[in-house]
Amino acid sequence: MSNSKLLDGKIALVSGCNRGIGRAILHTFLENGAIVYAIARTHGSLNDFESCPNCKPTYMDVTDSSAVKSIFMRIKKEQGRLDVLVNNAGMMKDALIGMISKEQIEQTYSVNVFAVIEMIQYASKFFKRQQSGVIINLASIMGVNGNPGQLLYSSTKGAIVTLTKSAAKELAPYKIRVNAIAPGAIDTDMLRSIGEDNVSKLLKNIYSGKLGVAEDVAKTALFLASDLSEYVTGQIIGVDGGMIV
Numbered sequence: 563m564s565n566s567k568l569l570d571g572k573i574a575l576v577s578g579c580n581r582g583i584g585r586a587i588l589h590t591f592l593e594n595g596a597i598v599y600a601i602a603r604t605h606g607s608l609n610d611f612e613s614c615p616n617c618k619p620t621y622m623d624v625t626d627s628s629a630v631k632s633i634f635m636r637i638k639k640e641q642g643r644l645d646v647l648v649n650n651a652g653m654m655k656d657a658l659i660g661m662i663s664k665e666q667i668e669q670t671y672s673v674n675v676f677a678v679i680e681m682i683q684y685a686s687k688f689f690k691r692q693q694s695g696v697i698i699n700l701a702s703i704m705g706v707n708g709n710p711g712q713l714l715y716s717s718t719k720g721a722i723v724t725l726t727k728s729a730a731k732e733l734a735p736y737k738i739r740v741n742a743i744a745p746g747a748i749d750t751d752m753l754r755s756i757g758e759d760n761v762s763k764l765l766k767n768i769y770s771g772k773l774g775v776a777e778d779v780a781k782t783a784l785f786l787a788s789d790l791s792e793y794v795t796g797q798i799i800g801v802d803g804g805m806i807v
């Protein structure tokens with residue numbers, strides 16, 4: 563039996579790696595043989611990966627255009643190629659219609675949408691030259707179905723759904739695959755920020771009767787990053803345990 567791993571030798575760039583879903587994706591990709599440029603905002607938040615030579619911590623804000631350009635230049639210099647981009651970093655601030663500030667709109671769109679488009683543009687330059695590459699975006703079940711109180715967040719994730727489909731169509735001729743994961747309720751800081759009462763209400767709408775864990779999403783990201791999904795593109799894959807919204 564072969565000892566090869568699903569991502570052996572692949573170079574990946576993953577955002578939001580210090581906690582939650584991003585951290586689980588980082589662990590899973592490293593375990594499966596990838597070299598991961600791991601983006602985190604807070605300096606030192608990836609110190610526990612210091613002894614892992616395949617983890618390359620990169621401290622930056624994804625809304626900082628010059629930092630985004632620099633990380634792609636660094637990967638080009640150090641590796642000469644990139645195989646997988648995971649746009650995981652995201653934020654959620656809920657407010658009812660009429661209470662959403664301009665500042666919240668700008669901040670949420672900057673992180674959840676504008677930064678993603680910028681990352682895709684840089685990555686696709688690598689990928690077109692190589693005639694290969696994988697992009698995985700984090701959407702949300704709320705971006706597919708909408709939800710009261712989540713106009714802002716759900717609209718940013720709706721943008722992720724459609725930009726994923728457009729990018730998949732435009733980039734398929736270059737052998738570049740683009741897919742999104744649409745998680746339901748995954749037990750991370752983001753989910754817990756809605757309060758225990760709201761988490762309990764959400765649970766009642768999940769047929770499997772439990773919250774997801776970050777590793778559930780990471781396993782789907784592994785499938786999408788690997789050659790197991792080589793004929794899968796333009797898809798929005800729900801990871802929601804049978805959630806109704």
Ligand SMILES: NC(=O)c1ccc[n+]([C@@H]2O[C@H](COP(=O)([O-])OP(=O)(O)OC[C@H]3O[C@@H](n4cnc5c(N)ncnc54)[C@H](OP(=O)(O)O)[C@@H]3O)[C@@H](O)[C@H]2O)c1
Pocket residue numbers: 577578579580581582583584601602603604622623624625649650651652653654673700701702703744745746747748749750751752753
């Ligand atoms: N958890 C869920 O139930 C759920 C459901 C659907 C979709 N999602 C999506 O899945 C992704 C990960 O969610 P999560 O639950 O793991 O969220 P989380 O626990 O809140 O973690 C968010 C991550 O994004 C990073 N981040 C936010 N803004 C950033 C910025 N400007 N620059 C760099 N990094 C930034 C955070 O870094 P800091 O630590 O520095 O803040 C953190 O690492 C998000 O896109 C989210 O919308 C989650």
